[in-house]
Amino acid sequence: DGGITQSPKYLFRKEGQNVTLSCEQNLNHDAMYWYRQDPGQGLRLIYYSQIVNDFQKGDIAEGYSVSREKKESFPLTVTSAQKNPTAFYLCASSIGKGWETQYFGPGTRLLVL
Amino acid sequence: GQNIDQPTEMTATEGAIVQINCTYQTSGFNGLFWYQQHAGEAPTFLSYNVLDGLEEKGRFSSFLSRSKGYSYLLLKELQMKDSASYLCAVKDSNYQLIWGAGTKLIIKP
Numbered sequence: 001d002g003g004i005t006q007s008p009k010y011l012f013r014k015e016g017q018n019v020t021l022s023c024e025q026n027l028n029h030d031a032m033y034w035y036r037q038d039p040g041q042g043l044r045l046i047y048y049s050q051i052v053n054d055f056q057k058g059d060i061a062e063g064y065s066v067s068r069e070k071k072e073s074f075p076l077t078v079t080s081a082q083k084n085p086t087a088f089y090l091c092a093s094s095i096g097k098g099w100e101t102q103y104f105g106p107g108t109r110l111l112v113l
Numbered sequence: 114g115q116n117i118d119q120p121t122e123m124t125a126t127e128g129a130i131v132q133i134n135c136t137y138q139t140s141g142f143n144g145l146f147w148y149q150q151h152a153g154e155a156p157t158f159l160s161y162n163v164l165d166g167l168e169e170k171g172r173f174s175s176f177l178s179r180s181k182g183y184s185y186l187l188l189k190e191l192q193m194k195d196s197a198s199y200l201c202a203v204k205d206s207n208y209q210l211i212w213g214a215g216t217k218l219i220i221k222p
Contacts, residue, residue, distance in 0.1 A: 040121075040214055041214055042117065042200070042202075042211070042212030042213050042214045042215070043156075043200070043202075043210075043212040044212075045209065045210070088153075090155060090156070098208055099143075099204055099208040099209060099210060101146065101158050101161060102146075102158075102210070103158065104155035104156050104157070105155060106154065106155050107153075107154070107155055109153075
């Protein structure tokens with residue numbers, strides 16, 4: 001079955017710690033995206049990548065970093081510079097590079113200890 | 114600035130019809146998406162409109178008026194499983210998605 005997987009489902013971060021959220025897709029999609037979802041707000045774009053070894057900052061990239069070494073994988077690191085990381089993180093992918101229909105993974109909920 | 118407006122919450126009765134509105138002010142327009150999101154889960158794609166008019170897909174229909182900056186999602190024969198948030202997103206002139214905060218739909222028996 002083709003799809004997008006994210007792990008872990010829940011993640012706890014301690015003060016000053018970097019954590020990495022995994023996102024893998026086997027849909028052969030070119031583009032991948034990371035969003036943050038907070039209660040009462042729309043999805044906000046953190047980073048996106050339209051091709052391997054290239055990625056672009058979204059609206060709220062500060063305190064986050066990504067890599068795209070393989071077409072299937074787009075991990076997101078939440079660094080200690082992100083002072084308010086508690087949120088629901090969603091990874092998505094789309095075929096092509098024109099922001100076609102995006103398909104989402106199940107999400108990772110990040111909580112701060 | 115860019116803005117997507119949707120009602121925060123709506124309530125409807127099982128078996129009835131409900132219309133969820135979305136108005137937008139964006140820098141350019143290249144299409145509008147509707148997604149369904151159950152609590153704690155990922156959004157799932159419902160519909161995409163790029164031309165004016167009504168697109169029907171089973172119990173769900175989506176309408177677009179580009180001149181009015183307006184769309185609605187129409188859900189017929191409501192079922193309890195339709196209780197979810199419905200997200201409106203517009204593709205702007207840079208082909209990036211601008212998301213509304215979503216409308217939480219509560220279905221009562």
